[in-house]
Structures are given as C-alpha cells and as structure tokens.
Amino acid sequence: MEKQFRPASVELRWRQRWEQLAIGHADVSSRRPTYVIALPPPNITGALHMGHACGFSIQDTLCRQKRMAGLDVEWCPGTDHAAIATQNVIERQLADEGTTKEALGRAAFQARVDAWYEEYGGRIYEQMRRLGYTCDWVRSRFTLDPEYVRAIRVVFKELFDSGLIYRGPRIVNWCPRDRSAISDEEIEWREHRDTLYHLRYPIDGGGEIVVATVRPETMLGDTGVAVAPGDPRYAPLVGRTVTLPLTGRRVPIVADSAVKPEFGTGALKVTPGHDPTDYEIGHRHNLDVITVMAPDGTMDVPSLPQFHGLPVEQAREAVAAALRVAGVLVATEEYVHDVGHCDRCGHVLEPLISEQWWVRMHELAQPAIAVVESGEVAFHPRRYADVYLTWMRNIRDWCISRQIWLGHAIPVSRCGNGHTFAWLEHPVACAHCGDAQLVDDPDVLDTWFSSALWPFAIFGWPEETADLRRFYPTDVLVTGRDIIFLWVARMIMTGLRFTDSKPFSEVMITSIIQAADGSRMSKSKGNVVDPLDMVERYGADAVRAWAAAVGTGSQDVRFDAERIEAYQRFANKLWNVTRLLVLSLGGGGEVMHAPRTPNPEELQAEDRWMLVELARLSDDVDASFTTYRFHDAVSRLYDTAWHSYCDWYVEMAKLRLRDSADEPSRNAAAWTAITALDAILRLLHPFMPFLTEECAQHLPAAAPTLQHREWPASPGWWRDEPARQAHEEVGWLIDVVQRIRALRQERGAERNREHVALVLDGDTRALGIDRAAALAAELVPATLVDAHGNGASPDVIPVGGLRARIAVRAAAPAERAAGGKRLRQLDSTIARMRAQLGNEGFIRQAPGGVVDGVRRRLAEAEAEARALRETVGDGSGQATSQQW
C-alpha cells in the first residue's frame, strides 16, 4: 500500500468493477422491494456543472445506501433535448459561419442538431461515470426517443380531447430573438433604468389628460385611456374621448380598478395589443386591440412610414422626438423598474397578441394541491411545500407552443373543412370527415411539456410495461428549487392525471451552488467550475463528500474548493489508518488476519467505548438518511472516523496490537479495530465509494464490492449499560489526557514522557484504575509514578470519577505562570455557575437534571481551580515547585 491515497489510480478500476457487476442495473423480475429515482435529465447540450455534481452525487448516495439496505434500486438516467437552448447554440454557430438556419433549410439544420446531440450526450454520461454514479445505464432515456414521443402525443391528445388544451389568441411573452412565445415561468426579470414619459393627450371638446409611460412607441397602438374609478381629478372625464397624437385615433377614457391613482399622473394609456394589464383593461371595456409590432420586434405600422420597420429602441426615440415636437411630451423622469427577459437568450420580451396553444391548469392543479397538503408528497426542507402550494393555488394557464424549429411537433392537424384534431401517428386524412387536405400545426411544444412526463414516460408509459409496473411510482425526486414550478409541479399534475399515482413521494430540494463571491455561476461570467477538474484535483470521493456536506441544510453555498480539499485529506487519513492495521495485523500480503471473535469479557473498556461510538454513529447516519440531512451524516462520519477512531481508539489500541504476549488482549483489540473500521467504511461508502471499496479490500471480510455488503446495524450489547458505563469512563480518561497535555505545553515542557509525572486514581467500574493510568501515561505521554496514589503531587485534574495528579517539569519559571490562564477561565465559569445556583427561579423551575449538572460542573471546576492554585499558582509566579 502506498503512503498516500491516489484517487486517480483506483477510480477507473472500481468504475469498471461496478459496471461488470451491474451494480446499477435493477432486475425487473426480482421480488425484492424497489427504490427508484428518476434522474432529473440534464440538458444534453451542456456539460455538467457543480450544481449537477452536487444533486447527482446525493442521488447516488441515496441509491448506494438503499442497495446496502437490501432494496432493488433503479436510478434511471437520461437527457433532455432542450429545444430552445439547443437551437440557440446551433444558431450561434451558424451565425459565426456567416449563415442562418433558414439558408441551411430544415433538413440540414436537423442534421447539425443530431450531430450535436451525438457529441454531447456521451460527454454528460462520461462525467457522471467519472463521479462514480451507479445509474441503470441500460435504461437511459432521451426525450426524443420514439417511445417517449409516443407518450407525449398520448398526453397531448387526451388533454386536447378533453378540452384542457386549447388554442387561442392571447397576449403572450414574445421573444423577438427566438421569434417564439414563452411561458410565464420562463421570464427572467431584470432591473432597468428607464425614462418615464408624460404625454399630454387632448380631450375632444376641450381639456387634456396627461398619461405616463415608459414605452411611448406603443402609443401608436393605444385604444383608450384609463383612470382609477372615483379619482376626483378625472371622474368628470370618464366617458369622453381623446384624439391621439400621431395616429389621430379617437379613443375613450374609461375607469378601471387596475389603475393606481398614485402612480405617475394617475392616468394610463391603454395599449391592449402590447401590455398584459392593458389587455385585461381593454377586454373589460371592449377596447380595440391594435398590434403595432412585428414578431421580429420591429414596428409594424405601414400607415406611419417614419416609424415602420424601426426596432423598438429606435422607435421609442423617434416617437418621443415626434411627440416632443408636437408638444405632447410634457415631462420625463428617471424610472427604475423590472423588465422581462427571455431566460434562454436574454432578449427583452415584448408582450404581444398571438395565437398559441394553452393548457388549462386549474383543473389539473387541484389534485396536485391535495397530495402536497396531505403530505402524500413531502418536500425537504418542508418550507418548499408552501412555495409550491402558493404557486399552484394561483396557477395560470400554461402556454405550451413555441415557434421554433427544434422540439416535439404539436400533434395537431387541420383539414380543409376546418376540423382540428390531435393525433398519435401522423394521419393521412381528417379524423372527422376524411378530408385528405391536411395542414399540420407548425409549432413545437415547450420543452417542459415533455419533461413533465419524465417519471413515467421513462418506464414505457402508456404501455403497461413490466418496468412501469415495477419501477413506478418513483420514491424521491432530488432537484433544485429553481425548477419547482417549471418541472416538479407539472410532473405531479401529469402523474396524478395520467397514472393515477403521485410520481414520487418525497421531493428533496438541494442547495444552489454559487460562485465564490456569491454570484451565480454562469458561462458568460466565466466563473463556472467543471466537476471533472475537481475530480482530477481532489478525487471523486472528495467531490461527493463535499456535495453531501453542502447540498442539504437549505442554505445556498458559495463554492470553496478548500472544502473539497478537506475531504481529500479525510480520504487520505482513512487510507492510512487502514495501512496501519495492515502493517500491524497483516497476515502476509496486504490483507489483515481475521481475528477470532472475542468473548465479551475479553474486551477492554476502550474497545467498548469504540463500539458505543459506532452504535451512535450508525444511529445518527440512519437518521440523516431519513431526514435528508446529509451534512449531518458527513460531519458525524468525519468526526467519528478521524477523531474517535484514528485519534483515540487506534492510539489506545496500538500497544495491545503490538503485544504478542497477551493473545486475548491483542485479539480483542484487533477485532475491535477491524470491526470498527469495517463499519465506518460501510457507513461511509455511499458518500465516498472509491476510497471505501479500496480500503475494504484489505479487510478480512472483503467482498467483491461494498455494495454487496449489508448496511451496518449495531448489536444490542453495544448499547447496553456496561457499554455505556465503559464509554463514560473512557470519556473521562480522554478529557484528563487533554488537560494534562494542555498544561504540559502551557508550561513549556517538551512532549516527552519524562517531563510529566502522573498519578491517577478514582472510582471506575468498567475501566480499571490501573488500566486507566496505563492508557493515560501512554497517551499523554507521561511517566506513571504510582498507580495507587502514593505519589507526592497534589490533585490537579478531576474529571468525572477520575482524579489525576501530575507534576510537570517546567522549562522556565516564567512560563509556569501560563497555568493562570486556565485559572481565569475556571474562575469566570465558577462565578457564572454560582450565580446561576443562587437564583431561586433557576432552582425551582429548571429541570432537576440541569440543576444537578451545573452543581456537578461547579464542584469539578472548584476542585480543579483549587488544585491548580496549589501546583501552578495564580500566575503571580509563586507557584509551588513540584519535583519528584
């Protein structure tokens, strides 16, 4: 075994082993209970970032643990075609080449896309393999697979036939760059600093009314002016008309509650064709809807050639200038507000009227609300259930059509007789009248429409496949909160409607990984961290342990590579303690001799102490899996493995391991050391699979993989009263050792056995006083003067039932005073506790255990302070010199 754990040298080998053993493959014919996760499919066009690495690692950790617990685990991977995102990427490529998709034509464009999918799909899976994920690769799915397309069409047709999908002209969020509508959930709001223009509209028959707008160019499409109902300034004007500048159109003044009288001038120009609020107002007052903008974002006003064809920004300036000349523009003010952008391409959205396909959501939402209210679908952390419910209760219809080239075609045709119908396979004639003059719908579906079917479509739905029967519904969904609306909610709705079952019963929301400065990681900022870089630098295990440590606990986390590095060190530590056991217990080669199982009475107190530590660790790790608090699990594993096991147990056991004269003792230590390491490795395996596999190979009980070993469960006698007693007493011993070491160093003594003289006595039941003294002498290290209290030193350190008397050979008198620091700490603690005990309310109302605890600690502190004053003095240099 090498002195250092080298992840690069073992990872490939273990990945191959897991693949050979088909660890990730679930057996559809098995009778074992299942555990199923549908991997949130990453966009096929991208590479995985640290956020993916975090969420996916947690899923693999869940899967590995469930396998060890005996479940048949199916973790089904896949990728998403990401229509708009992919199209944008390819279009940018084409632009760089000086061409366009239109010039290329549909077929050639599709060929480019297919090549792109081919190239990138494999890359994502390769990244996942490098991180050690045990997905069921055989079942991997792509949202463009034929079976998947079939599922989409079945869902669409059912919703269409039942009237939940409809087509209609409505005001939509239009992206002029993508030339497509997008849904409300795909808007990214950004703050803009704009100008608020005050425009004076002349009232017919005399007078004027001033409106405020940030978009003067839209006044070309105004069809009304609105004021708040009952606004005394304008009440008399309601019902009159104004004649618009530039267009000369006469439009009415109406009163509508959507108008806030305190904003701007209290009067609103109404442009139903280009503003959602205005659209509603216009609808209520039967105002005309006039469109003045083309789908490409330029003005579409042939009757006003000076503006026709201008892009929005230019049109805004031109119209404002014209209004200024006409004396209509009476004032401007700076105005900061949020403007909607396309979340895919970043372009400013233009609200405009367009024919689109919509899903009526209200009816679909009701059962999806019920399952979360009842807890049948539970969110972790819990508060996200409220986020979900609030959105669901206010849900609006979903615009599912996109005017782009890529994606799933909307499976609808219209015949020459005007019948519009949805189909599963492309028809040759009208389903209603047989007319063969069919026109297909030109639009494609929102990518999220297909994603919404993921948990059941991946298993073959709508066919009653064996996979579907066995693996659906899934157990848990692990994802980020940013797609609760876009994805999680819609999966729950479609699952309940089409499979009569919730698609998963738990939703685990993971943290969002930010850049080091707290900003979003994004390619454009160049602050994206590639998980593979981290794997190469620190090893896959370190990345995975980091993921578990930061991915839960609900706080967004700033990326800090040092935190990954800490787990690399941890891996090395465990590797080396394994090495130590191999060197001490090696039976030739690099595998330890299997120790005989000791009789319980052969175990020393420290052995029992370690077993109790293990029992507690395994309880805590189990609890962390139940509550999805992986950061707890990682920190408990880290502490127990490093500190309890390496720093204390192994140090205590070392002597016995080397003492071949006392076989029962040596055997008990060996058995305990190996048993503990084996349990730690198994508990840690879901988090750090490579390291734990590699270490476990050196243990006597080695299996082909830890995935075939059982999840640790501690026997009852690790938790019984004798064990607890031993644990407590060894705890005292550890405390004593630490205090002696501190005193030694404070007083400038070398870490040398001869510089500390130790006498230990006390009341111990599980840990004999001779044994305690021997251990303490070894651990400090110190010279054991007399285990029966005949030494000359006064008491110094009382902890629990132990009393240690020590004498330290100080380097210099001045440094001896350093003990005064401990005294000052003790004095303030003593004062605080005395005050507390002097408080009647505390004595009367605090639980007895708490009061007793304070009394006990006070007594200990007082005893220690008293003893310290005798040996060390109070810092004034008048310490008694203890020699021996």
Place this chain on the structure above:
RNA sequence: GGGCGGAUAGCUCAGUCGGUCAGAGCGCCUCGCUUACACCGAGGAGGUCACAGGUUCGAGUCCUGUUCCGCCCACCA
C-alpha cells in the same frame, strides 16, 4: 407590493427540543518528521452569535421591530 432565506471566529459554514452551544474546516501562532498518515500529530490565539426591544429562572435558539445581503412571486404604466 407580498413572501422566503441569510447575517455566528480573518474566510467558508454547522449549531435539531431554550439549559456542556460558543463549534468545524481552512488560515494564523507554538511545539513535534514519535516505525499509519507532514495531505500528519499535540497544544493555542481568535466571536457583544447584525441591531433594538420583549417573553423566560435562563435566549445564538422563541416573539416584535429595524438594518443590510440573496432569492421567489405579483396586472409597478
């Protein structure tokens, strides 16, 4: 406008039922290459738990308000 989260050591973060809760890792200081590990070991310094009130015998923890930071929702022209 409504809501959620955060503010704890120099940095990044834990802290569940109010009472060993003043913690970890990194960084820093002092020792130590002791036959597992210097990617290590031993010890140490360092915090008015954002601020102000309140509840309580007792508050980092519960309540109210305030200030900053991040995010979400919303028909802020």
